[in-house]
């Protein structure tokens with residue numbers, strides 16, 4: 001299966017955070033391409049990767065980075081595909097630096113940004129974007145939502161006992 005969702009990150013130190021995006025895509029049986037692409041350390045690779053992603057059949061890119069987190073914005077400027085940014089938590093500023101770096105894109109080049117460290121939501125959003133073109137995937141998302149609802153109701157029942 002050709003990968004439909006690309007999950008990239010600035011460093012292997014981002015992988016523990018980004019693992020949640022990989023896991024949710026696996027849960028929905030959607031193939032992913034996972035790569036370390038640094039805006040600062042491998043700028044040429046970033047250009048090549050972002051410019052060729054749509055030609056390889058990728059539909060959505062999830063990009064995680066921490067600190068002066070340029071990767072999602074730079075990649076968004078190089079591809080026509082939707083880009084979802086994941087601000088990775090940092091030691092000194094706890095990821096507020098990453099969040100501001102990613103979310104404050106000037107008009108013209110959007111990056112959809114999830115909460116600090118919330119790669120799971122980035123994965124789900126990517127799946128929902130794919131789902132607009134895949135009715136069976138949309139149905140799985142509905143089932144997933146139902147399972148969230150059921151788990152809350154089960155907790156309520158235990159509280160009421």
Ligand code: RP5
Pocket residue numbers: 009010011012013014038039040064065066067088
């Ligand atoms: C960013 O710098 C990466 O996305 C990572 O979050 C941060 C630190 O990278 P390492 O020094 O751990 O490789 O580019």
